[in-house]
Amino acid sequence: MLSIKEIYKEGYGPSSSHTIGPARAAEIMKLRHPEANFFRVALYGSLALTGKGHHTDSALRKSFLPKQVEVIWRPEETLPFHPNGMIIEAYAEEGGALVDHWEVYSIGGGDLKDRHGLINGKQVYQLTTMTDILSWCRREGKTLWEFVEDNEGSEIWDFLAEKWQTMRETVKRGVDNEGVLPGPIKLARRASAQYTKAMNSHGTMKHVGLLFAFALAVAEENAAGGKIVTAPTCGSSGVLPGVLFYLNSEEHLTEQKMLRALATAGLIGNLVKYNASISGAEVGCQGEIGTACAMAAAAMTQIMGGSPTQIEYAAEMAMEHNLGLTCDPVMGYVQIPCIERNAIAATKAYSCAVYALSSDGGHKVSFDQAVETMAETGRDIQVAYRETGMGGLAKNWEAFG
Numbered sequence: 368m369l370s371i372k373e374i375y376k377e378g379y380g381p382s383s384s385h386t387i388g389p390a391r392a393a394e395i396m397k398l399r400h401p402e403a404n405f406f407r408v409a410l411y412g413s414l415a416l417t418g419k420g421h422h423t424d425s426a427l428r429k430s431f432l433p434k435q436v437e438v439i440w441r442p443e444e445t446l447p448f449h450p451n452g453m454i455i456e457a458y459a460e461e462g463g464a465l466v467d468h469w470e471v472y473s474i475g476g477g478d479l480k481d482r483h484g485l486i487n488g489k490q491v492y493q494l495t496t497m498t499d500i501l502s503w504c505r506r507e508g509k510t511l512w513e514f515v516e517d518n519e520g521s522e523i524w525d526f527l528a529e530k531w532q533t534m535r536e537t538v539k540r541g542v543d544n545e546g547v548l549p550g551p552i553k554l555a556r557r558a559s560a561q562y563t564k565a566m567n568s569h570g571t572m573k574h575v576g577l578l579f580a581f582a583l584a585v586a587e588e589n590a591a592g593g594k595i596v597t598a599p600t601c602g603s604s605g606v607l608p609g610v611l612f613y614l615n616s617e618e619h620l621t622e623q624k625m626l627r628a629l630a631t632a633g634l635i636g637n638l639v640k641y642n643a644s645i646s647g648a649e650v651g652c653q654g655e656i657g658t659a660c661a662m663a664a665a666a667m668t669q670i671m672g673g674s675p676t677q678i679e680y681a682a683e684m685a686m687e688h689n690l691g692l693t694c695d696p697v698m699g700y701v702q703i704p705c706i707e708r709n710a711i712a713a714t715k716a717y718s719c720a721v722y723a724l725s726s727d728g729g730h731k732v733s734f735d736q737a738v739e740t741m742a743e744t745g746r747d748i749q750v751a752y753r754e755t756g757m758g759g760l761a762k763n764w765e766a767f768g
């Protein structure tokens with residue numbers, strides 16, 4: 368299993384698989400072939416179906432600069448290894464000789480894979496199931512963040528401190544920014560008004576309202592193409608920072624507690640990525656928002672003093688109760704249902720943490736079983752509901768909107 372650094376990537380929204388992944392592929396191809404002056408990128412399957420709404424072409428053009436690039440959309444074809452496939456061709460110049468071509472897949476969270484395996488994939492963890500990790504915790508008398516530190520080394524804390532800083536900046540920017548989000552839906556940002564209303568409320572309205580505001584702030588920044596940290600993807604990047612920012616402002620926690628929570632959340636995301644998928648095109652939104660919700664539930668449970676078993680329970684519940692969640696972005700934009708979904712998932716993560724903390728940690732379904740079920744469910748979800756913009760809300764919006 369790779370480093371949790373691969374879960375938390377800084378980049379620009381709105382989609383890790385449709386912008387960060389293709390942008391990385393473009394950078395790699397450009398570095399491999401400095402002699403090439405013209406590139407042609409053919410996008411296949413889900414990358415082509417929702418690529419326009421996800422700004423895949425502009426991410427590619429930006430990354431290939433100052434070289435020329437032509438983007439070709441092939442929505443009717445899918446390449447063999449993943450729904451998000453692309454073929455990048457490098458030419459000496461437009462109309463000139465083909466220098467090289469590369470079939471590469473954007474497999475979620477900004478990661479890339481080709482026929483030879485993962486790109487930049489250094490294996491860091493030997494244990495790859497929560498069951499084995501919990502046995503390690505029991506044996507060593509340590510908790511989950513210590514497991515991360517033991518495997519990643521102490522430099523992980525500087526890395527996580529940087530990501531936490533970016534997450535906080537994104538929340539603050541998102542709470543300040545107002546206006547309409549880019550794209551034809553003309554969806555207005557809500558985080559700012561939500562924050563003001565929450566601050567002028569009391570009790571539950573205030574607390575749930577703030578949680579909504581912070582998660583919305585990041586999701587809206589992502590939709591606007593702003594800087595975010597994937598957690599584990601762009602589309603689901605508001606859930607974890609939303610919950611952590613809320614807890615930090617309410618409970619006045621130390622920086623160390625926040626970083627340790629990020630370590631445990633990263634481990635949860637990593638386990639899902641390794642054993643199932645965090646790609647909406649592969650398994651639907653359960654792999655994106657479901658995973659983000661599990662990460663945030665685990666982080667909060669740890670912050671509030673939960674044991675490893677209670678942390679595992681919270682993550683399991685969050686995953687279990689997002690099973691079957693489809694991906695049907697309206698007009699291919701990461702806006703409806705994505706933005707509200709981040710806010711709702713933040714409250715669900717909060718609920719799962721409270722539920723697990725009020726229990727003794729005993730439960731019947733393990734996190735590993737929930738993850739395996741998510742992978743199976745994802746394979747059974749029809750392709751129209753896996754980031755193609757052809758089914759669900761995307762279809763009915765077109766029919767009745």
Ligand code: SF4
Nearest residue numbers: 602647652655694705
């Ligand atoms: S519906 Fe979920 S998986 Fe699909 S684009 Fe939106 S956030 Fe990502």
